Amino acid sequence: MDQTTDRIARTIATEIAASPRQVAAATALLDEGATVPFIARYRKEVTGGLDDSQLRTLNERLDYLREMEARRATILDTIRGQGKLTDDLARKIAQADSKATLEDIYLPFKPKRRTKAMIARENGLEPLLRAIMDDRDAKPETLAERYLGKNFETVKAALDGARDILTEELAENADLLGRLREFMQAEALVLARVQTGKEAEGAKFSDYFDHSEKWADIPAHRALAILRASKEGILTVSIEPEPETGAERATGIVARAIGIPGDGPGDVWLRTAAGWTWRVKLSLTMFLDLLADLRRRAHDEAIRVFSRNLKDLLLAAPAGAKPTLGLDPGIRTGVKAAVVDATGKVLDTATLYPFPPKRDLRGSEERLLHLIRTHGVELIAIGNGTASRETEKFVGNTLKMLPSGPKPTRVVVSEAGASVYSASELASKEFPDLDVSLRGAVSIARRLQDPLAELVKIAPESIGVGQYQHDVDQRQLGRALEAVVEDAVNAVGVDLNTASAPLLAHVAGLGPRLAEAIVAHRDSLGAFPSRKALLKVPGVGPKAFEQSAGFLRIRDSKEPLDASSVHPEAYDVARRIVKACGRDIRQIMGQEQILKSLRPEDFVDASFGLPTVQDIISELQKPGRDPRPSFKTASFAEGIETMADLKPGMSLEGTVTNVAAFGAFVDVGVHQDGLVHVSQLADRFVKDPHEVVKAGDVVRVRVTEVDVARKRIGLTMRKQGAAQGGGGKPKSLRDPKPGQQANNARRGKDAKPGERGQGALGSALLDAMKNV
Missing domain, CATH: 1.10.150.310 (Tex RuvX-like domain-like)
Structure with missing residues (x-):
């Protein structure tokens, strides 16, 4: 193993709690073309039992570290070519443990445009700076008089030139940049202010109109909200040291890099130059560095949450291979119906009009009963979009007309992404003779039978379980979500003789x-x-x-x-x-x-x-066992169909549709998902909502607050009368903590054109709901 490979192996081993030998073995397998699922399942002896999570991190970090090593080699070659590579510099480059540190070291040697410092050097002012630094008791103004001439007519101009040289040297001092970065990461505040005249336009970001929060502690969802507001021109964002003594402390760090031991005239001038350098140059450098780190950190967390929610959805319990009727609800355009057999093959389709304006209730009932009897329907999947509860009620009343005995089980199913799939090229190939509107009903039926097999046909971004998903790095998001899909598919296994091409494409080694x-x-x-x-x-x-x-x-x-x-x-x-x-x-x-x-x-x-x-x-x-849980579905309360039917204190059953850092969204069957704030998830302190719930879980909740006008529903999973140990008093939807927005946590502006909300996760909830 060469030095570079060994360094990479040791670095990754520390990060994933493994040995360098395990990392080297897994790396060799990956380089040979082995996939993560295959290595995790069938090469345990080789890797010492690394699991898929460790291998995913290893694979991701391997790319980063190899890029860094290539950059390290380039920097060494460049500096060596300039004839400036010393043993000490080579050692610093070899010890750099991040791309940022490498670039800090490379700054003085990096080709750059003509700067003020270059001009000052060309005009012979570098000796003036050295004189000031060497003789602190001499007045800089007196020293500067020797440099007056055709290029510098005043003492101030000469001293400004010397200061420009010093500023550039400080801005290229890797040790100083590292110390300032550590100081800012520990002490800096994220400050957000509304731009004048943007109050009405940016009302959904009102919690951040005058916001201050420590950079190190700001959670991802708040950072993403602030960054989006800044991008939209609503907020001005800065990252600064705390206002009392922060700038002074930062200046002190710069001054120590120069070495200012006393109070002589030279020391006073250098201390002033250090403050100017911080204000004009280094504070901007730190702002850009910390802003990039904040964005990366927020993106990583958003992608992690999205990935975890997607995994939970993909591995949700399948209802099984049973004849299923899928219903895509609609009022004016009718309820689209599609029957599929146990293997998902389309047997029959229809459009029902039980609601105004057509209101062919009798004809719709007869057609529904005909579909059930003819095809032996055992399951009825009802999409949870517009008219979902009305359709569920219609189906329930119709099923009462069947003779006594077993009746089909009706289940409300998330229809997120169904419209995207219906209009996709894949759906066109699969159902060339089927109307687009009916394809959605087929998708709804199939996703009840086997969520994994059907959801892999839909771009993960359209499934609606992400936060600010269109704001994050799309390449990174795509890679992460593809890894989740691949792991889920291979964890369950695929029937070679019934699987669709989209499902088979995610099997390890195929594509x-x-x-x-x-x-x-x-x-x-x-x-x-x-x-x-x-x-x-x-x-x-x-x-x-x-x-x-x-x-x-x-x-x-x-x-x-x-x-x-x-x-x-x-x-x-x-x-x-x-x-x-x-x-x-x-x-x-x-x-x-x-x-x-x-x-x-x-x-x-x-x-x-x-x-x-x-x-x-x-x-x-247990041959061929399915790792997914047994099938269970929520039973929505009779007579509770709209937000107006909800009253505080009601106990309801619902399905978790999305989990975010601040809590969980639950569909209770009223076309508007409610929020169980993290403090209301359990009768104990909960740091991460995923400790308690996951997407797809059936939960019992109690209504705490209903705001019909603003489409907000507050829910709790705590026992009545339980002590408030889960994060203080219950969070009111009308009294959110400052600086906390959840707009677009589920759908809203992240929704693709033509995509309908899940349950009732419309943009109003997303623009108004407050995060904590």
């Missing part, structure tokens, strides 16, 4: 091109009889097969292990384990007690270590 080829091969030649048959697909070579095979399932293969997560490369080990039980493999699969009696150590060999053997035995105990 869109091979996924299309697999579906085309399946459509042409029929179902795959075994995993090995995948190798007959054009383009699927040994590497792609190695990476993907363990995550693909074939339910009716002659090889029972094809339906499990046991990788084909380990089939021999699995058979040895089965043989030890003295039974046929089909008889032993699922027999937990027998398999638990085995000693995994007895089956370890040169190729497969203990972790793999333990995984195989665990899989044989």
Whole structure:
């Protein structure tokens, strides 16, 4: 391992709590083209058991550190080429642990445009600066008189030139920049002020019109709100030391870099120059540095929250392979209906008009009953957008007309992204003869059957669980969300003979091109009889097969292990384990007690270590198990259909639709999601709402406040009468803490054209709801 590789391995090892050897092993696998899911699941012996979270961080940091090492080499070569590389400088460059530190060191050697300091040097003023610094008892004005001539007619002009040289030297002093950065990171305040005349236009940002908060402590959602307001021209934002003594302390740091021990005339001049340098140059440098850090920090947190919410949605409980009727509610345009069979194949479609202006209630009831009876519908998925509760009520009344016996279960389903999918090229290919409006009903039905299989067809940004998602680095966001989707798909596994191309595209080692080829091969030649048959697909070579095979399932293969997560490369080990039980493999699969009696150590060999053997035995105990939870849905209260029906004190069941740093949004069936503030999530202190809830959870809440005019609903999950230990008194929606906006936390301005809100997460809630 060379010095650079070793440095990277040691750095990452510290960050992910692993050893450099583990990092080096995982890096080698990644460089060979292995995917994170494959390494995490099937190369535990090689990496020492690094999990997918550690591997994702490793992969991300590997890119950053390799870029930094390339930059380090470039800087060394450049300075060496200038003939200015000393042993001490080379050592500092080698010890730099961030790109920012590297650039600080490189500043004095970086080619730059003509500056005032360059002009002053050309005019012979550098000796004046050295004279002032060497003789602090001499008056700088007296020393400057020697430099008067055609270029400098006054003492002030000469001293200003000397000051320009000093300012540039200080601005390129890496040690000083590092100390100032540490000081500002610890002490600086983020200050926001409304621009004159922008009060009405920026009313939704009113909490920040006169806002001050410590830079180190400001949470991501408030930082993003302030940054957006600044971008929109509503606020002026600055990052400064605290007003009492901050500027003086910063000047003192600059002065110490010069070395000002006394109060001689030279010291006084240098101290004044240090203050000027801070005010004019270095404070701006620090502002730009800390602003960039603040933006990066806020983006990272927003992406982390988005990723976690997306993972929860993707891994939500599937209702299962049952004939399902999907309903996309609408008033004027009608309720779009689509029936799909247990595999998601479209069987029938219709448009119902139970509401005004057409109000064909009898005809709609007859058509709905016909669809249910004809296709043996077991589930009815109702989109949660406009007219959702009206449609649910209509369906409930219609189901009463069925004879006694089992009736379809009706479930309200998030329709976020359904309209985006309906108009997409993918939907056009999948349903070329189906009207756009009916495609949404199909998507709603399928996402009840299997949320993961359907949601992978929709761009994650359109699913509506992010905060300020269009403000963050889109490339970074895209990479993070793709990683979440990949991990979710491979954690669950994919049926090779029923999966769509979009779902297969996220299987480790495949991608869109091979996924299309697999579906085309399946459509042409029929179902795959075994995993090995995948190798007959054009383009699927040994590497792609190695990476993907363990995550693909074939339910009716002659090889029972094809339906499990046991990788084909380990089939021999699995058979040895089965043989030890003295039974046929089909008889032993699922027999937990027998398999638990085995000693995994007895089956370890040169190729497969203990972790793999333990995984195989665990899989044989519950072959093909789905890691997702069992299906459960919220039951909305009868008669509670609009905000006007809500009253404080009501106890309701609802579904968590989004989780943010300040709390959780819950759909209680009134077309407007309510907010359970973080202080109201539990009868204890809660630092992170994700400790208590996740997107998709069914929860019991109590209404604390309703503001119909401003479309705000306050909810609590605390027990009645519980002590307020979760963050002080209950947060009133009319009395938010200063400086806390939640606009666009769910949809609002982040919504794509044509996208409807979830539940009732309209822009009014998002522009008005206050974060804490």
